[in-house]
Amino acid sequence: MKTPPPESPGDLGTIYENEMVDENHKKALEFIEEVTTNAEQVQKRVLYEILSRNEHVEYLQRHRLNGHTDSVTFKTTVPIITYEDLKPDIDRIIAKGNTYSPPILCAQPISKFYCTSGTSSGVRKRIPTTEEDNERRGVFRSLVKPVLNQYIPGLDKGKAMFILVAQPEDPTPGGINITPSSTGRYKSAYFMKDKNFTSPIQTILCEDSYQSIYSQFLCGLCHNKLVVRFGAGFASRLVRNIRFFKEHWSHLCNDIRTGTIDYARITDPLVQKAVLEVLKENSGPELADFIETECMRDDASWKGIISRLWPNTKYIEVIVTGSMSQYIPAIDFYSNSLPIISCRYSTSECNMGINLNPLSKPDQVSYTLIPTMAYYEFLPVHDSNSSDARNQEQEPVDLTAVELGRDYELVITTYTGLYRYRVGDVLRVAGFKNNAPQFQYMGRSNKLPSVATERIDEVELQNAVNIAANHLMKFIHVSLVDYTCFTDTTSTTPGHYVLYFELHCGMSDALVSRSSVFEECCLALEESLGNYYCFVRKEGTVGPLEIKIVEKGTFDKLMNYAISQGAPVSQYKTPRCVKLDPIVELLNSSVVSNYYSQACPKYNGM
Numbered sequence: 001m002k003t004p005p006p007e008s009p010g011d012l013g014t015i016y017e018n019e020m021v022d023e024n025h026k027k028a029l030e031f032i033e034e035v036t037t038n039a040e041q042v043q044k045r046v047l048y049e050i051l052s053r054n055e056h057v058e059y060l061q062r063h064r065l066n067g068h069t070d071s072v073t074f075k076t077t078v079p080i081i082t083y084e085d086l087k088p089d090i091d092r093i094i095a096k097g098n099t100y101s102p103p104i105l106c107a108q109p110i111s112k113f114y115c116t117s118g119t120s121s122g123v124r125k126r127i128p129t130t131e132e133d134n135e136r137r138g139v140f141r142s143l144v145k146p147v148l149n150q151y152i153p154g155l156d157k158g159k160a161m162f163i164l165v166a167q168p169e170d171p172t173p174g175g176i177n178i179t180p181s182s183t184g185r186y187k188s189a190y191f192m193k194d195k196n197f198t199s200p201i202q203t204i205l206c207e208d209s210y211q212s213i214y215s216q217f218l219c220g221l222c223h224n225k226l227v228v229r230f231g232a233g234f235a236s237r238l239v240r241n242i243r244f245f246k247e248h249w250s251h252l253c254n255d256i257r258t259g260t261i262d263y264a265r266i267t268d269p270l271v272q273k274a275v276l277e278v279l280k281e282n283s284g285p286e287l288a289d290f291i292e293t294e295c296m297r298d299d300a301s302w303k304g305i306i307s308r309l310w311p312n313t314k315y316i317e318v319i320v321t322g323s324m325s326q327y328i329p330a331i332d333f334y335s336n337s338l339p340i341i342s343c344r345y346s347t348s349e350c351n352m353g354i355n356l357n358p359l360s361k362p363d364q365v366s367y368t369l370i371p372t373m374a375y376y377e378f379l380p381v382h383d384s385n386s387s388d389a390r391n392q393e394q395e396p397v398d399l400t401a402v403e404l405g406r407d408y409e410l411v412i413t414t415y416t417g418l419y420r421y422r423v424g425d426v427l428r429v430a431g432f433k434n435n436a437p438q439f440q441y442m443g444r445s446n447k448l449p450s451v452a453t454e455r456i457d458e459v460e461l462q463n464a465v466n467i468a469a470n471h472l473m474k475f476i477h478v479s480l481v482d483y484t485c486f487t488d489t490t491s492t493t494p495g496h497y498v499l500y501f502e503l504h505c506g507m508s509d510a511l512v513s514r515s516s517v518f519e520e521c522c523l524a525l526e527e528s529l530g531n532y533y534c535f536v537r538k539e540g541t542v543g544p545l546e547i548k549i550v551e552k553g554t555f556d557k558l559m560n561y562a563i564s565q566g567a568p569v570s571q572y573k574t575p576r577c578v579k580l581d582p583i584v585e586l587l588n589s590s591v592v593s594n595y596y597s598q599a600c601p602k603y604n605g606m
């Protein structure tokens with residue numbers, strides 16, 4: 001194996017580049033200081049810019065905003081909406097593209113639709129974006145590294161091994177293509193400029209996910225000593241990448257040993273060329289032996305495999321907040337507990353939040369919403385079954401008016417034609433950076449379909465599942481791999497909630513013999529779903545909760561199904577509530593055992 005040339009300290013080019021990097025990082029940090037200090041003024045300006053440039057679009061005319069650009073008129077004139085409200089307008093643009101005069105949503109031409117990951121829950125959103133929006137997203141992303149660099153210096157001197165997979169674009173009748181926002185990012189000028197990845201751009205843009213992932217592992221292994229950051233978008237993806245590696249490491253080793261590739265496996269000519277170039281410089285028997293030894297050392301567990309194979313990795317960059325937190329034990333295991341950094345909070349609709357304290361523990365992570373990215377409003381959230389939630393319509397508050405410790409649902413107005421649009425996420429105020437709040441991501445605000453009069457949202461479900469999973473771990477050596485919920489109103493009367501759990505467990509027999517633990521777990525879950533839930537259970541309008549244990553690999557099958565239906569690979573997140581028949585059938589066909597709550601959960605009176 002050839003070693004890379006040492007860095008020459010006297011190289012003028014390097015010094016100049018380093019100075020440029022320092023200067024850019026300094027500017028980025030100053031920018032964050034400025035916009036968070038002047039958050040209120042910046043928000044006013046953003047709203048003014050959005051409304052003045054889009055004054056004549058059909059949507060704002062329809063709501064008779066009449067050219068006003070102040071927040072008071074905006075809020076009294078334009079309603080808060082969900083994607084479903086906007087869908088008829090989006091469908092018109094899908095049908096006829098940018099041909100409307102005046103334009104429907106946004107004065108600038110729509111360049112692409114970004115598709116969200118919600119395929120398996122049944123809602124496939126198409127979010128308009130523009131060329132200018134891509135630049136804005138690039139600015140947002142350029143803020144992340146300077147923040148990281150303050151805490152972990154020298155990141156620019158090493159490489160990042162991120163497995164990133166682009167997906168094909170779908171045409172629409174109106175000529176605007178649909179693509180995942182992640183793919184949009186990989187094709188952006190900002191991304192193309194970044195030479196710090198171990199993956200050649202051809203491997204990322206390869207639309208066959210198998211070839212893409214395989215070849216990226218190959219290149220990442222060839223550069224193993226240079227890797228300082230290891231990651232993926234969401235934690236679920238990272239864990240699946242490691243599983244992929246587990247299945248393919250011996251073929252990868254073979255390619256590295258021989259310095260060539262299996263042309264039947266990698267058929268894309270651009271990928272072949274790019275990978276062969278990497279192999280030419282960096283492969284050989286020595287590296288192959290090293291990988292083989294590490295992979296065979298403890299085949300059953302693979303503890304610390306990331307830090308063993310990529311020994312200079314300083315941290316794992318991946319999102320582990322919200323429902324992704326369940327993957328933390330697996331990532332700790334594979335990385336020998338390297339720091340895990342969740343850098344940003346972003347959605348197909350808009351890139352919004354940056355984690356300014358990257359080394360904080362995953363459960364302490366908060367994101368500072370960058371005030372220039374959109375105009376933000378916050379709808380206060382209550383316990384779904386409280387009288388406040390049932391009786392009152394809450395008024396949204398502005399970015400700088402949120403209260404510490406409270407939960408809010410995020411509403412955004414963007415430069416790309418979303419006006420007072422509910423993103424569907426619940427955020428909790430955890431602190432402030434200057435005058436800008438920092439938010440903990442709590443989860444989706446989606447409500448599960450009800451059985452009776454109760455309402456349970458995904459955040460409440462997540463909390464209850466965490467409690468139940470901890471209960472299980474106390475008694476048996478299992479960890480929760482993944483879960484989802486189904487409201488079953490047909491197979492029992494009254495209807496009941498079904499939780500599908502995939503568990504990681506060394507001894508499958510132990511599970512069967514411990515049914516009482518699972519029954520207690522059902523009850524623990526019910527008691528964590530809130531007092532109103534316990535009331536409807538006592539009343540008998542909701543039946544005992546059921547946990548169905550599904551076989552290993554079921555949630556991978558679920559993901560594969562979602563991807564086959566068009567869900568973006570890099571953005572995929574397990575739906576926490578399933579409704580579609582094929583998905584429920586898939587889950588039911590994988591059930592290995594099931595348990596019901598054997599008692600009524602404790603009800604404490606209203």
Ligand code: AMP
Pocket residue numbers: 115116117118181319320321322323324342344345346347348349423424425441443444571
């Ligand atoms: P998509 O539009 O498919 O990219 O998905 C965006 C959604 O992913 C958001 O609305 C959030 O629910 C979730 N998400 C994005 N960033 C984070 C984060 N840092 N932590 C937890 N969930 C996130």
